[in-house]
Amino acid sequence: MKLTQYSDLGLRLLMYLALREGESVTIQEASDRFAISKNHLVKISHQLTKQGLIVSIRGRNGGVRLARPPERINVEEVLRATEENFDLVECFNAAQNRCVISGECKLSAVLDAALAAFFKVLSATSLADLVTNSQAIDQNLLPLPKEISINFSALSLLKGK
Numbered sequence: 001m002k003l004t005q006y007s008d009l010g011l012r013l014l015m016y017l018a019l020r021e022g023e024s025v026t027i028q029e030a031s032d033r034f035a036i037s038k039n040h041l042v043k044i045s046h047q048l049t050k051q052g053l054i055v056s057i058r059g060r061n062g063g064v065r066l067a068r069p070p071e072r073i074n075v076e077e078v079l080r081a082t083e084e085n086f087d088l089v090e091c092f093n094a095a096q097n098r099c100v101i102s103g104e105c106k107l108s109a110v111l112d113a114a115l116a117a118f119f120k121v122l123s124a125t126s127l128a129d130l131v132t133n134s135q136a137i138d139q140n141l142l143p144l145p146k147e148i149s150i151n152f153s154a155l156s157l158l159k160g161k
Contacts, residue, residue: 007082009036010044011130014078016141017054018070018127019134024063033141044082051081070127076119078127086115 016030027045031038045064048054055067066073087093088111091102102108131137 001086001088003079004083006040006044007079009034009040010048010082011075011078012036013041013044013064014048014053014066014073014127015130015137017064017066018131019138021066021070024057024061024065026063029063029144032144035142048078048081053078053081066127070131073127074123075125075127075130076122079122088115 012034013030016033017025027038027041031041045054045056049056049064052067053073054064056062056064085093089099089108091097091099091105091108092112099105
């Protein structure tokens, strides 16, 4: 089984928001720090907002932030919000099953049990658990571009006037 890039990027965005808990983060900032497509993150953040995992804030100090504390968001919830299905084999989907041995085969029961174990581990793992090494993670993220830093400095100068 392989998770989609959509889920991978969604998890990265949520982990970044967990690192910056309580702050609004722009999609551009997250995109720059991970060197990933801003357009992809916009789509993902929209989905995560619809699922109630993040909150989108409009306006001057806008961005996105976690809808709940990272301790209260588990990885299973994220994957169920970002993956379309978990059909490991054809017979997991009754509407598309064409396997002639599916009534007698034991494989689907074994894979179903494995999938249940997978979700049990993910359910017990929160976003907070994924970022316990927050300093190491932050040190490995790419620095913000200078243009963004300059813009932040310019904004703080404007606020002071």
